Amino acid sequence: MIKFGVLISGGGSNLQAIIDAVAAGKLDGEIALVVSSKADAYGLTRAEQAGIPTLALCKADYADPLAADVRIASALQAARADYVVMAGYMRMVREPLLKAFPNRIINLHPALLPSFAGAHGIADAFDYGVKLTGVTVHFANEEYDKGAIIAQEAVAIAEGDTLESLEEKIHAVEHKLYPRVLQMIAQGRVAIGENGKVRIL
Numbered sequence: 001m002i003k004f005g006v007l008i009s010g011g012g013s014n015l016q017a018i019i020d021a022v023a024a025g026k027l028d029g030e031i032a033l034v035v036s037s038k039a040d041a042y043g044l045t046r047a048e049q050a051g052i053p054t055l056a057l058c059k060a061d062y063a064d065p066l067a068a069d070v071r072i073a074s075a076l077q078a079a080r081a082d083y084v085v086m087a088g089y090m091r092m093v094r095e096p097l098l099k100a101f102p103n104r105i106i107n108l109h110p111a112l113l114p115s116f117a118g119a120h121g122i123a124d125a126f127d128y129g130v131k132l133t134g135v136t137v138h139f140a141n142e143e144y145d146k147g148a149i150i151a152q153e154a155v156a157i158a159e160g161d162t163l164e165s166l167e168e169k170i171h172a173v174e175h176k177l178y179p180r181v182l183q184m185i186a187q188g189r190v191a192i193g194e195n196g197k198v199r200i201l
């Protein structure tokens, strides 16, 4: 069975959605390790409650970001992870991780890339006044929010929406879309073509 390593920094609601999908038999995989860039992330508690091994790092561990990624990569390899799933991980993945998991690191972004890249995708889309935003799942590469796109789902911004209500809508879509994409990966249905674009088989 495919093994995922999940990288988090915060609340871990997407981690929870993945845990729940595995438990419900909707995702034929296993979470081998959860790595957090913050020692007090609530997502670590979610992992522990689900019996998943964890590795918690802190700011000081990232003083040398390459060394941090060497450490994360070797922990993920020791856990026999096949894919690395970023779920609210607020750090760049750098060469040691990208080389250890070529085309096997996936990120979730709360906007329709290439629009509203960066750390505030939901608020940036809301403030801009677009009528349509959404969620993107893509491969991570050395450029922030720029890897090949695997899946996207649109979310309409309605007249009465507030930033808070939009955040709720986006998260609800994320929690469904991410496990679904991971299941496609588990089934071997996600390939990168020679043109660098993702093909769903």
Ligand code: GRF
Residues within 6 Å of the ligand: 008, 009, 010, 011, 012, 013, 014, 015, 043, 087, 088, 089, 108, 109, 110, 171, 174
């Ligand atoms: C999500 O909105 C994700 O798109 C973004 O960070 C948020 C993480 O939320 N990258 P959570 O920690 O999974 O609750």
